Amino acid sequence: KAEGLNVTADVSINSLHLTDVDIGFFNPAMRLSPPLRQQADRDALRAGLLDGTIDALVSDHTPVDEDAKTLPFGEAEPGATGLELLLSLALKWGADSQLGLAPTLARVTSEPVRVLGEALGSLSNSAGRIVEGGVADLCVFDPEAIWQVQPGQLKSQGKHTPFDFSVTGMALPGRVKATLVAGTVAY
Numbered sequence: 001k002a003e004g005l006n007v008t009a010d011v012s013i014n015s016l017h018l019t020d021v022d023i024g025f026f027n028p029a030m031r032l033s034p035p036l037r038q039q040a041d042r043d044a045l046r047a048g049l050l051d052g053t054i055d056a057l058v059s060d061h062t063p064v065d066e067d068a069k070t071l072p073f074g075e076a077e078p079g080a081t082g083l084e085l086l087l088s089l090a091l092k093w094g095a096d097s098q099l100g101l102a103p104t105l106a107r108v109t110s111e112p113v114r115v116l117g118e119a120l121g122s123l124s125n126s127a128g129r130i131v132e133g134g135v136a137d138l139c140v141f142d143p144e145a146i147w148q149v150q151p152g153q154l155k156s157q158g159k160h161t162p163f164d165f166s167v168t169g170m171a172l173p174g175r176v177k178a179t180l181v182a183g184t185v186a187y
Helices: 013-017 037-050 084-095 101-106 110-120
Strands: 008-012 056-057 136-148 169-182
Touching: 008 013, 008 037, 013 037, 013 056, 013 084, 037 084, 056 084, 056 110, 084 101, 084 136, 084 169
Parallel strands: 008 056
Antiparallel strands: 136 169
16 A cells, blocks of 8 residues: 555454454454454554554454354354444444544445445445435444443354453443434344
8 A cells, every 4th residue: 555556455353452362261252263463463453444554444244153163262163243343343443542433433334335336346325424315324323332242132143252241341332223224224
């Protein structure tokens, strides 16, 4: 990018918030792909997302069934549920980075749409944005809500997440209240 090349990159919520130290005593919930790296790598990813070198923040939603995850670390299937955590973990990164709400949300809304639009050639004029007359794909959330991830309460088929509050003690900001797809309430 610094040389003007047309390249894009994204980073997962897992790599943005966790390091190899979080694996602890080889907790299978922390077996992810790509694997967790050192603190210096996480810091570089956070800085790259902040300065625009990395274009988008993604959920890396790869749910894993109970039988495939409750094995010893080396045998457990890599992956974790992430979609339900994307907003909250984006907000946490934004707060940690002292970034405002709009530029934080852009990393999970308009920036991925920009990248896809460039790659595909065209997308709806309202994709990733709120515009008059546009398609109403919206997420209504409470930015002040604080919640604790409890895997049993997740809607995803795969309940495994490295952000389980009983393991991390990490409370997350922002709670989704509703989502609309093309103007119809989906959640």
